[in-house]
Amino acid sequence: MTGIKLIVDYSRPRQEKIAAVEYAYVEGSVVENAIYFPPPRGEGKKEVYVEFFRFPRGSESGEEVVKELDKRGYLTATIDELLVLGQKDPLDDDFYCNVVALGSPAACPDGKLLVPYICGNRQERKLALCSFTCEWASHFIFLVLHK
Numbered sequence: 001m002t003g004i005k006l007i008v009d010y011s012r013p014r015q016e017k018i019a020a021v022e023y024a025y026v027e028g029s030v031v032e033n034a035i036y037f038p039p040p041r042g043e044g045k046k047e048v049y050v051e052f053f054r055f056p057r058g059s060e061s062g063e064e065v066v067k068e069l070d071k072r073g074y075l076t077a078t079i080d081e082l083l084v085l086g087q088k089d090p091l092d093d094d095f096y097c098n099v100v101a102l103g104s105p106a107a108c109p110d111g112k113l114l115v116p117y118i119c120g121n122r123q124e125r126k127l128a129l130c131s132f133t134c135e136w137a138s139h140f141i142f143l144v145l146h147k
Helices: 014-019 062-071 079-087
Strands: 005-008 045-053 072-077 113-120 125-131 141-146
Touching: 005 079, 014 079, 045 079, 062 072, 062 141, 079 113, 079 141
Parallel strands: none
Antiparallel strands: 005 045, 045 141, 072 141, 113 125
16 A cells, blocks of 8 residues: 555544644644534544645635545545544654645534644644635645545
8 A cells, every 4th residue: 555554543532632642732622522523434443544635726625625536536534544644753844734634524513614634844733623615725735545
């Protein structure tokens, strides 16, 4: 397999996965469970290979990105894969630069969908949320898995 190998424990609580990394900032809604993320992709520990996918032109909505990734044979990563990626040492300065997990759209009380992303650099990482329906600029990188 190609990509970055991750061992994801889908049974481990997400709060523990967040606590395993010293984030400089974590969006309050994530840690307070103020929004509902979909259930994990599986149970127990699984080996997965993730890749970074970038749309050079940007400006696709979340739905358009998911459709395009599906056509190319990819699954969008979930918050669980993103949180395990956050525990890895960066490969380069861009490793944590706006990496998005579109596979975990979280429902807010007002009906908005938010997706988690990691941003930052080697010294400082942040876990934040962004609107699923926004138009994604070319500096966002989507975390994906092969189908």
